[in-house]
Amino acid sequence: MTKKLTNPALMIIDVQKGFDEEKWGERNHLQAENNIGQLLALWRSKKLPVIHIQHLSQNPNSCFYPDHPGVAFKEIAAPIEGEKVIQKYVNSAFIGTNLQEYMNKNKLENVVIVGLTTPHCVSTTARMSGNLGFNTFLVSDATAAFGMTGPDNIYYSPDEVHYISLATLHREFATVLSTKEIVKLIPSFFRVR
Numbered sequence: 001m002t003k004k005l006t007n008p009a010l011m012i013i014d015v016q017k018g019f020d021e022e023k024w025g026e027r028n029h030l031q032a033e034n035n036i037g038q039l040l041a042l043w044r045s046k047k048l049p050v051i052h053i054q055h056l057s058q059n060p061n062s063c064f065y066p067d068h069p070g071v072a073f074k075e076i077a078a079p080i081e082g083e084k085v086i087q088k089y090v091n092s093a094f095i096g097t098n099l100q101e102y103m104n105k106n107k108l109e110n111v112v113i114v115g116l117t118t119p120h121c122v123s124t125t126a127r128m129s130g131n132l133g134f135n136t137f138l139v140s141d142a143t144a145a146f147g148m149t150g151p152d153n154i155y156y157s158p159d160e161v162h163y164i165s166l167a168t169l170h171r172e173f174a175t176v177l178s179t180k181e182i183v184k185l186i187p188s189f190f191r192v193r
Contacts, residue, residue: 005135008189009049009108010039013093013115013122015077016055018063018070028158029144035179036114036142037076042183044080049108052079053086053093055121077115091124100132110135110189112182113174114142119165130173138174139182140166 015036043050055064056071063070079085086097093099103111111134113126122143129136145162149155170176177185 005110005185005189007049007106007108008110008112008137008186009051009103009106010043011051011053011093011111011113011115011125011129012036012040012077013053013113013125014055014064014117015074015115016064016070017072017074018068019116020074021063021070023063024146026147026158027144028162029141032114032116032142032144033074033076035139039112039114039139039142039179039182040077042186046186046189048189049106050079050083051086051099051102052077052083053088053099053115053121053125056087056089058089088121091121092128093121093125094128094132103134108134110137112137112139114139116144118143118145118162119148123165123169126169127173130169136174137182137185138166138169138176139179140176141178 015033040050056066057064059065065071084102086093086099088097090096111129113122113136115122126136126138145158145165147155147158148161166176
């Protein structure tokens with residue numbers, strides 16, 4: 001018999017308007033926000049816990065600086081009343097925040113992570129989530145990466161960055177699944193009242 005997984009929290013990381021700026025360059029998974037919206041609608045319909053993570057840069061020139069329009073949540077993933085919002089200043093949503101305390105207090109042992117971007121805040125948060133003992137799932141097509149140039153001056157495509165990031169997380173820090181696989185898994189989750 002499959003073990004029932006209680007109270008899965010959907011953690012939506014940094015789905016903010018600043019990532020629409022051209023300066024980021026080429027990106028993969030252009031449907032990621034739609035998949036996030038689909039999962040968010042499912043979580044809300046099941047009255048399961050949702051945690052929104054918002055990055056606030058301390059650099060006044062950043063598109064995520066509090067006074068910049070890029071700091072705002074994208075509409076498809078904007079929080080509604082009753083959903084937890086945690087603001088962070090570094091890549092990990094656990095550092096300098098009350099996220100771990102909030103999850104422990106609310107018995108949120110299972111977390112499904114989505115958001116932007118795969119090699120940065122998503123990866124860093126997933127690693128810490130796994131290390132802190134949370135049963136962590138990462139949704140492969142509800143996150144995305146931008147292309148980047150390494151220290152060797154070699155350009156790595158968004159897909160290369162994305163899929164290598166996922167490979168370093170899978171079975172070590174998180175279980176990597178697709179949106180469809182997570183949706184199928186939902187019946188094995190139940191809410192604690």
